[in-house]
Amino acid sequence: MREDNFVHSKIEKKWQDIWEAEGAFKATDDYSKPKFYGLIEFPYPSGAGLHVGHPRSNTALDIIARKRRMEGYNVLYPIGWDAFGLPTENYAMKNGIHPAIVTKQNVDRFRTQLKSMGFAFDYSREVNTTDPNYYKWTQWIFIQLFKKGLAYKAEMPINWCTSCKVGLANEEVVGGKCERCGGEVVRKVKSQWMLRITDYAEKLLDGLDTVDFIEKVKIQQKNWIGKSTGAEVRFFIPAANDSVTVYTTRPDTLFGATYMVLSPEHPLVDAMKDKIANFQDVIAYRETAARKSDFERTESKEKTGVRLEGIEAKNPVNGSMIPVFISDYVLMTYGTGAIMAVPAHDERDWDFAKAFNIPMIEVVAGGNIEEAAFTDIATGTMVNSGFLNGMSVSQAKKAIIEYLDKEGIGKPKTNYKLRDWVFSRQRYWGEPIPVVYCEKCGHVTLPEDQLPLTLPELEKYEPSGTGESPLVQCTDWINTTCPVCGGPAKRETDTMPQWAGSSWYFLRYIDPHNDNELASKEALEYWLPVDWYNGGMEHTTLHLLYSRFWHKFLYDIGAVPTAEPYQKRTSHGMILGEGGEKMSKSRGNVINPDDIVSEIGADAFRLYEMFMGAFDQAIPWSTQGARGCRRFLERVWRLQGMVTDGEVRPEMASEYHSMLKKVTEDYERMKFNTAIAAMMSFVNSLYSKGSVTKGELKGLLLVLNPVAPHITEEMFSTLFDEGRIYNHAWPIADESLIKEDTVEMAVQVCGKVRAKITVPAGSSDDAVKDAALADETVKKLIEGKQIKKVIVIKDKLINIVAI
């Protein structure tokens, strides 16, 4: 006699051990089978342990992966550790422990936690970005990038986090603050390793049309890449006997340019300094601008600037001389760092012109330029623009570009907002950059047979604060010989950013123990692309874009067989605290998954995370709600006391098969909440019947298994002698049995529901009408009225319009 109560602690560990012993979730090398590669973003093993957010993504793809396995696929669902990074380094610094030791402790804890939740990961393929056998290949990729000229060193202003004392990529600066620590970010000029992601802007954009990413991810990536088309136009400056090139998306408004603005840092400003009467003012303005943090600079849209006295530029189409300003609303980092200003048709120029009392020329009729800049490109007509007059904006755009090209004063030009990727970090706990600097040969990459270049042991990990990496202390390590000339050389002391290791980890899962290549050709051919990748929206412009860039590069050099790494990308919503605010330590509303698992069990925890609401939306946590899910599992468990032999009963067939169908479809659409609701309804029906057959219960267990693997495995093994549920075939709904014999239809009179009638399914419109008109309530309502119209929606509703 089995125990009456469902005691999760007795079965969950038991099945986890059995799965492990049986190698249940190992991907095989049987390349003849259809494959499924499901991927979740590998976690950063922080000291805080797993967050309730991790299991949401993990469970979702766990459901898909388990379902695919039951459908006969060879499934790869791997896990690993994105373990380089600042928090570990900071912890190590504070406690005097080597980061590698901290990492190992954290990884062990994470692994234990993940295992306690029964995820069907293939742990035999674990990767760890801090493992030299792993980062050997991260370094290898960097060397390939270097060889193709895509990695370069540049002296440039970078985003410097004053708190982390480290340079950040543009993508890591959020609202002028450090994305990680919230510290203030200032500009600092430093020599940095850069990756030419801008060379891939067009490919990254085009590739989006070939993949199945949720729309908002595509939109965000497109916006981030920020492609715009326009023209570059040369303006001659007689005083300097030089010309300056501007970029504009509105060359059609060229006749309306009444001044020009250079970025304060524009090199021409210095070149012209003898000609600028008020150069002192220029210097003063520059200093103020430089002192502003990025945040201050964007905080106020009020226009400031300095007119360059004695300098004028010549408008190439009408010869008029226009004043030249410097202003910080023009960015050195975009376009050419110089603009032509058309105040009548650009909001920013309009603001600036108002502030500096500069005249405007209307060149597109249709608005009121006294009130505001007229920027509508769809309706306006060209005026005051010589040969463009009378044209539409789009016609004018074409005509002027042709003209500029012909006259040799301008040419069409495409620009991107995307910036090159700042790839240096002044930190210890990252991949060493495999480059040495030799006085004679310059920057030289290490020969590939010298990889991995491992991190040296250090006494302390503190950054110097001056912007140097902690590795500068390590003179033994730094001083080396040049691989090219054999002369003395110094190693690079900056390390790679955390995004390096995560840009290609999905490739390593495919062949994680390969010492000769990043992964074997055959394995890559078989497993790529990742079929389904789920992760957070916060990685859309960071990790997701970076890894697509690396992958496309690897594709171009023939290292991988697909142009895109991920076929499908979905995204989960955040789990909020019980009050609806973000979960955070400071708010004290953090839910520890371990507590939930020990109270209600892993199955109930998984079930709740999938049931709590729409998968892609942010949902507040509710421990009560989670207990409700536990109750459902107990109800399922108690079905064992009501079970009788037999297949699916005829009277249950329709409900049973529509439940199977609904669950099967909803899993695929990530509508886990409604899939679970369907199973709950089915169980409620069984309870009102007071019994369940083995056939019915088996189907339920099979479709419930991906969400609640332990309880279903346990019940399946007790009730059926058919091996494990995890590799049992997925049940197929029989559509022909879903149809009911009779249906209940709503009867509306003049659009209001007044009655219900039960008719045979598929009844003709006339039969339905007769049945409806026979209803007493309906009779009364239409008494003495004339029936104007009758609308019948088959098997659903009839509406009688009577006046």
Place this chain on the structure above:
RNA sequence: GCGGGGGUGGCGGAACUGGCAGACGCGCACGUUUGAGGGGCGUGUGGGCAACCGUACGGGUUCAAGUCCCGUCCUCCGCACCA
């Protein structure tokens, strides 16, 4: 400001191409089982005594609108002087 979501009971949320709003769960109430408690099982649960009214607000289209159209407000997320 621009781009993308979202606004439905006390709460989380359902509702396919317009077709019975509120599935499923939480909470609550009552009944029942039990020595009590807990738990289970069952019933009820948008508002209103009612006719009726109800999906942020105001209009519209339609036999029929949460769903479509026009306008307004609120909220969350991303980007933000990108020429």
